[in-house]
Amino acid sequence: MEILWKSNILLILAYFISVVGASIKYNQRTFITAKAINFIDPTKHGFRVILLDEFLKTHLAPTLLPTLYITAIPFKKDEVAISKVFYPDTIYEDKQINISDLKEKAWYYLCIEWENFNRHNETTGTDCRIYRTLDRYGKGADTTVTDIEATDVSSQMFMFRIRSVVDFPIRITASLQGGNQASSPPSQVFHVTDSADLDVTFPYLKPDKDYGKLCILEEPLISGYTAMGRLITGMTMEKCYFENLKTKDYELSMFDSEASAFKRAAMASKTFSKPVFWLLFILSSLAGILIGQR
The missing domain is CATH 2.60.40 (Immunoglobulin-like)
Structure with missing residues (x-):
């Protein structure tokens, strides 16, 4: 009887724990892929980032207690990344964030990250691009x-x-x-x-x-x-x-090459014949003068 009584108590406790556990919802951290960047305006020493309206409404609503991060990761060795933190009251109306103190004419991974909370979940995400700061003349670049x-x-x-x-x-x-x-x-x-x-x-x-x-x-x-x-x-x-890169026709290409070779030979012949002509002309003139003097 005592063993049966104890087993019944254990069954009741197990059922009670399962019911209580089912009613508790644990917070989950979810990573999503979403575009946050609308436009990036580079400066000599930083970037001005314009955020998408849809991103602001969906992920940075004040009720979600969001936090926004911007990170500039340098490509050059031995330089450290620079990060800044923003909250909704500073960006929701302006729709833009800034990062500065970067190197002039330097390449960076520029990343926008965020996290927010609802009743049961924490949502995070990242949107990264490659950008270069302006040079001393204010010129940008989108390629090396x-x-x-x-x-x-x-x-x-x-x-x-x-x-x-x-x-x-x-x-x-x-x-x-x-x-x-x-x-x-x-x-x-x-x-x-x-x-x-x-x-x-x-x-x-x-x-x-x-x-x-x-x-x-x-x-x-x-x-x-x-x-x-x-x-x-x-x-x-x-x-x-370039557009519509097209190889040459084989026969026309061969004709052009042969014509070019003939033209080079003709030009060389002309270049050689001019001095000879003038030399012969001078010699014949001198010979005429000498004959006339006799």
Whole structure:
């Protein structure tokens, strides 16, 4: 009887604990992916960030007790990240936040983070972009490529020269995209740690074909942590150049090369014949004068 009585008590306690536990809702932390940045205005020593209206209404409503963080993670080695904290009463009406004390003409991961609370959950999120501060003349940049030119276009090859200005490690991938070809030539990949001129070559192309545009993918090989401790890495920038890159027709290309060779030979012949002509003219004139004197 005593054992049965104790077992009944245990069953009652277990049922009571399960009912009480079911009525308790524990707070959960949820990470969401949402766009927070509407526009970023770089300055010489910082950034002014305009936030999206929908983001403000959904995630920064004062009733949610939100907190907003902005972090600038530098690409240059041995420099530390800079962070600032904001609360709704300082940003909800202005819709903008600022960060300063950054380096001039420097690249950064710029991250907006937030956290808010409702009755049962805590919500967090991050929106990061790559930006550069202005230089001393007030000029900005959305790519590390400062100059690009097509050095040779033939019936079977494209050649380009790219100037990349960096002071941090970066992977640069050049590819042809958007043409009417079933397959594109392999991409050209470069690892750069300092400013350099890169020669990009796409050989073995088909004559008289459209290969689209030259696209440059830039991936800074830099990582860093935000104010909330999130690791940021692997972000990229991409920009395309030229339109409707087309190889030359093979026969016309060969004709042009032969014509060019003939033209060079003719020009060389003309260049050589002029001095000879004037030399003969002078000699004949002198001979005439000497004969006349006799």
